[in-house]
Amino acid sequence: MTTAAPAKSGTLRKATLGVMTLAIMNITAVVSLRGLPAEAEYGLTSIFYYIFAAVFFLIPVSIVAAELATAWPQKGGVFRWVGEAFGPRWGFVAIFLLWVESTIWFPTVLTFAWVSLAFVGPNQKWDVALSANTVYTIIAVLVVYWGATLVTLRGVKSSSAISKWGGLIGTIIPAAILILLGAIYLIEGRPIHIELGWDKLIPDFSKFDNLVLAAGIFLFYAGMEMNAIHVKEIDNPSRNYPLAILISSLATVAIFVLGTLAIGLVVPQSEINLTQSLLVAYNDFFHFYGIPWAGSIVALALFAGVIGGVTVWVSGPSAAIAVVGRAGYLPPFFQKLNKNGVASNLLICQGLVVTFLAVMFVILPSVQAAYQILSQLTVTLYLIMYFLMFAAAIHLRHTEPVTKRPYVVPFGSAGMWIFAGAGLVGAMVAFILSFVPPSQISVGSPSTYIGILIAGNVIFVAIPLLIYANRKPHWKTTEGASDFEAFGWELEGRNPSEVQTKVVVLDENKGVAQ
Template identity: 55%
Template sequence: MASSDVMPSAKSPAKITVVGLAMLNIVAVLSLDGPPTEAEYGLSAAFFYFFAAAFFLIPVSLVAAELTTGWPEKGGVFRWAGEAFGARWGFLAIFLLIAQVTIWFPLVLTFAAISLAYTGPQATVDAKLSGNQLYVLLSVLAVYWLATAIAARGVAAFTRIAKWGGIVGTIIPAAALVTLGVAYLISGGTPQIQLDWGAAIPDLSSLNNLALAASIFLFYSGMEMNAVHVQDVKNPDRGYPVAILIAAVGTASILILGTLTIAFVVPRSETGNTQSLLITFINAFHWLDLSWATPILALALAIGVLAGIVTWVAGPSTALQAVAKAGYLPPFYQSTNKNGMPIRIMLVQAAAVSSVAVVFVFMPSMEAAFQILSQLAGLLYLVVYLIMFASAIYLRYRQPDRPRPYRVPGGLVGMWIIGGAGFVASALALASSLVPPSQIGIGIGSPTLYLGLLIGLAVLIITTPLLLYARRKPHWRDPASEVAPFAGAPRGDRPSGTPTRRLRPTATEAAADTDAEAADADADE
């Protein structure tokens, strides 16, 4: 992190325009593996998209901006939760983030496997191949281990893949999907859903529908990663919220139009599965006499998934390694390869992803497995967001004098309104994810079994970091760790040998801390 990210001087020019930051956030959040699941809602999907954007996406972005600028030290959610509630909560938050990503990998990689299947010359053969369990498993493992190998080569390698892969595999297919939907309607294509105002209002009395609708919240996850750029925007107090509003409207619009395109083209009985997006492209291209373009789009989608996987393999693993060096994991997990990447953590995660993939692919119903694993990943991520919102609110009381270059507008009341809205929305989404969807009965046995598996796995995953934290040893801490101790943390929340900091540092101490952080950042660069 450059020193200007911590405390930019008045002479430093803005590096990112409002529109530029909005586009950066759209690219970071947008993914096309979600719309097929929501297409079965038809027009009513728009309601859930806008609701999640207003009460989740925007609060996440604004709250994360305050936390990032107020606590620029390394660690992200680990730092924020630790400053608010102690190291135990910080370690829990970062561990759940890693667990969520590990579960998410096989799901999104299945999407890549299906995309690759549709690059063949015959659609009927491709459809059969996409449903072959052995093919899906081998494709998932091959793409993930390839992504791990790329990430292990260092920052320069995976950032290049992430940049161009995101453009080729997400932005271009998203634009193509929306264009096809508009062309299909304008040219007289028959929509497969009702187009009236009554269909736009969702049936909120159906708990089964709410279970699937809750997953929309996770389509917007990841916006907090770009909060670090808040100080790179001219007049951030006004410019940053405008950029977030543009990004929220842009992301929601693309997802809504993409979801509706699938709903227009694919019969409702065939929506809700991982093949729906490719079926949409096949049908639309055939209708436009452009069938040759289907394999190209399928390959592009697979490239986009690879790009996203590479980024998520490198980012959270590097964050976890920093936490490990602070004394929260054994020394085994602290080593890096010659490129500075946490290779042991990456290999352990690759083994875990492979195990989850085997279980996922060979369950009696892949669709049922997709539902339960996606709900589990969402549940874990929502717990992380609950911790983040609670930390932001509590830190306004615990460390009121902490310099915050960007603050959620409206003072303490504004933080309660915006942070509280995000907390309540996340809690409602989490509760909704515990309701078994009506589609789960096929292949999983019963709603009771579904709920038991979901809660049991969640409890197991949440308990694991608490046990690890309780068994940590003083000698685990690397003396060269760059993770600063938490301000005012009790001795039990700090690894042995770390210095004590006052809850509210003096102006001299704060300036010294800022200078030291800037020097460390420059050294890192």
């Protein structure tokens, strides 16, 4: 992820963002339509899961990240926050998991992109068959991913226009169309495939294996912490930032809930497919209203939206971990920047990992199985990063009580325990559920499914620990060392676990005590 550059020492940053502007930024950062079919499996019950995840994850992430971002705005993001609390070892684990989960995410989101492109054709049966073809999927994923990588290697300017227009055309407009069509369809009293009734809102908790797809909702809401850095740019942050969070949270939940229910109206539960049903729903709606040609236009728009998002995420996490790496946490090979200032070797290695994961679509029983396993591995790795972030926020409230916090989580220390504690509980529930094989999808042997997820988590947590344990002094570049500020506990000459006894003011350009 990318963060805004810190203000120069001695200058005041004026409020440049209004409440609605920040709310829209949050919505854009979080909302994606590709996961709606997974929750359409649950019908009205999906409303419960969306609200539960918002209360126990979306809001806690937003509130807690705002305090961390304003108290420690120096470069590094989650590496800085976790490292300030528990030391650079665990800070490096956090930033590595952010990078690797986004890497694993690429095959799943690109699968959706190419399913969208398959539905541009005039024959829906042919479209469905093509989108389920594993050879087509692998080739498509790799062509688009490496194309986005080549664009990214040319620098930020080359990809900014793609990401900007892709988000507008491929997410916001299609979401509005889907919700509008669903509302009209329901008002007209047409036949629906979703069971209505208040009793359908509460999940059947006796069917534990049915809850695993609901755990994916937590990843739907992930990413709100990326905009927390902007809390310093909003007037009266103690009042207006929570208001922006409330607006964006309600809007995000509304888009997800109404979009999911719109799919459930026209696609029978038994026919819901994780990679195809969104496009099938659009096509069904357009056929009902006599404009079948519009389905191809929406499919192209959704494809453009995914490409825009992928272009941003190809470079974002890689740039973040490259900055940390140049401070002495990655071998020189991965620190190399090309003439455009892009971490080229890191991007190439990331591409090789994506290529390997794409091949899983051939090995596993179906595209859906591969999609589900990679999606759940993405969820669990991201959640481990959030465990560290929430724990760091609680820890820092006690070990660095006098550090200036322009934005403070409401209700003092008790409020931090409430919000970060809720986030930890919600993340833990989602983490556990992610290891339960879903009953709705054939994933082969349940033990193999669980084994792959456990092995994936162990391997990807072990890798940064091994890299950190074997780091060398020459890994720290002169430029990287001068550009990366020291931790507060380093400047004070204490260990991260010791309680802060004095205030240290950092020059954000030089990283030294004044």
